[in-house]
Amino acid sequence: MSVPYAKLPGWAEYGLIPLVNLAVAFLISGLVVLIVGESPLEAAYHMVNGAFGRGEYIGFTLYYTTTFIFTGLAVAVAFHCGLFNIGGEGQAYVGGIGVALACLAFDRTLPWYLVFPIAIVGASLFGALWALIPGWLQAKRGSHIVITTIMFNFIAASLMNYLLNRVFKPLGSMSLETRTFDAGGQLPKLDWLMSIFGLSVGSAPFNISFLLALVAAFGVWVLIWRTKLGYEMRTMGHSPAAARYAGIKEARIIVVTMMISGGLAGMMALNPIMGEQFRMQLDFVQGAGFVGIAVALMGRSHPAGIIPAALLFGMLYQGGAEIAFEMPSISRDMIVIIQGLVILFAGALEHMFRPAITRLVLGLTPATRATVTKGA
């Protein structure tokens, strides 16, 4: 018999509770900074200023945000189907092949707006194929998706190491990367968007794939809540027994969901490869696949939550780099601690403050009382 939680109004459920969790995470981070012997207030200033202080900084923050929206959506889609896809890292990495191939093939002959769609298809196709194998193994052989996707991250890393070394690296080059793409393989920056707000993007690689990320977020919302496929995915996610009863093909849904998830993770590769470096480098994903898990958790697997969560992590990345730069005794690892705390409080300890907040909120607004019927 579990103690039922009373239902909270939306603003408390989706606003207050995440904010309290976040505040506590930052508070403890501040303590850590204090222990290191630095001023938490100064660190906080550098964090916020470094993330939003100038148009260029905002550009960097949004660049990271773009990446995290893709990987966050990837995790969220799988999550709705009850699948914990830890393999976003590998799927994004392999998705890079699709982008690189499209760019290497057409960057000298086609303009970017024709190469971009091809690259989108390539990125999602390669990401989807990389997720297809664990998905198929889960559906047909019962191999647990968490285990297989983790292992596939390592396989992806080795595969990419090999491909960059033996296939993509131009002759005579020392570094593990493709050649730099010509104009057709370079996405335009979103200066015009920034200039609307009177800001300049400067050297920040804030590019058009940000808009693609927003479109993808909307697409995921439509998929999950407005299509038959999404309905079947959610049914599977909540209750496989109900899905079988409803005649939903379990194996098919698992494989399709994993492919969509992998495809979204793969699209992340567009941002660094076509939007920043204009070439595919070794290790370009840099942990974004894993951050996606935290983003999806914080955003409660809803696109409307994932976008702000991705922005938060974008800010932590960009602002954190700024702290490390301005305050030498704080290393970049410090930022990892803060991110870890955010994940801890927003994800793992999500319900820690819930009983107290429930009492407080419902005590304040007795009119909104909604009782949950309880089985005796």
Add this chain to the structure above:
Amino acid sequence: MSELAIELKGIDKSFGLVHANRDINLKVRKGTIHGIIGENGAGKSTLMSILYGFYQADRGTIEIDGRKVDIRDPNAAIAAGIGMVHQHFMLVENFTVLENVMLGAEESQILNAGITKARAELKRLEKEYALEVDPDAVIEELPVGLQQRVEILKALYRKADILILDEPTGVLTPAEADHLFRILGQLKAEGKTVILITHKLREIMAITDAVSVMRRGEMVATRVTKETSVEELAELMVGRRVLLRVEKGEAKPADIKLSVKNLTVRDSRGVTMVDDVSFDIRAGEIVGIAGVAGNGQSELMEAISGIRRAASGSVTLAGRPVDVTGHADPAELRKRGLAHVPEDRHHVGLVLPFEESENAILGYHDDPKYRNGFLLDIDAIRADAEEKIAAYDIRPPNARLKTANFSGGNQQKIVLAREMERDPQVLIIGQPTRGVDVGAIEFIHKRIIGMRDQGKAVLLVSVELDEIRALSDRILVMFAGRVVGERTPDASEGELGLLMAGVEGRKEAAE
């Protein structure tokens, strides 16, 4: 004038906003059997959990034998002489009876002395209360009735003077239940106090001395059993008059709609759950399957509805074969006119976190009328749900409310509305009123009869023998996966009970 074994004063308990117990007063006399009845969610289990130390009351006091006690945990309850037999047994399946009885009362690190003592004590208890059970038998090899006896022995071994039994007969055959009642009578004769929680009014009338009725967290009445009636108790439970008998006319069976031939189903371990079962159901009749839970009824329903693959045999639905041993597809069968109200609405029939309207299309979500091109037509889905809410009086009438927030009866109505409003040819319905309040039972029974009268073929599976007898036109009894007999609804309960226990069935099969 016997003294009080238990007195509860002003017990009050809330879980968040759910007020499970409100100012409960209860007096239980020593050496009596005291029944507590109430609908699901009335707060019976919460109250007993407080008495047994699983929860602490927010307010109120507990007195045992006239002394005020503070029951902080089950250990304190045991020390106070309270024993509890849970609805779901708390036994270690692969331990012997003796080991289970000793568990937690070993007395020393080296078990030898304790074992000798426990064995002697078990012998004594067996003799005193007619509780025969082999101390060296392994629990998982014992039938349910005996497992329950072990639970009672456990409590007595811990010197319980007060025994609480939570829905003890739910898993028993009528014969086993009778035996249990004899044991309870014996306990009472020895001066023990028994509290019996149940929702079966007949049991209350048969064995209790006094009965307390709970409704919505409140203790609404206590009666001396001899001076009350089933009708009065039902009315007290529900808060209004209830029609206990189902009105139903003659069945007019027409052609065969569902035909099951030599169906055999095995579970994932290869154990035969349904063994060579054959029967026909005609349009306009209700065929009830009686049996103690776990005798293959669930697997039979799953195989017919295409959820579970059968090992052999055949099923014909409205004249066309169903590929039950191969690729029978629940979605396809639905289109062919098979509706299925599953036994487990929480995990199978409904997706509890879904909005009501989303559950109203589960299994039928492929229907073009819920589709708008590539997208789901949310407006059509909600409008459809609202129609069903009105037709089935589902409360609260809110198609956007999370399904988990509806009561058991209303959740069941959501499933029934979905399956019945599709105008199926065959309706398979499992445990239609499990966990459903008395008021909704009436409504559900009427609807099932209504389906029959519209010429549907209905297969009804229920562990409630009363329900089977009240609704069915023919009764099949299942035992150990086989249909061991067919009876008319006027067959006596004793006769059906023997069949359910497999006694008569063996004889019949041998002849």
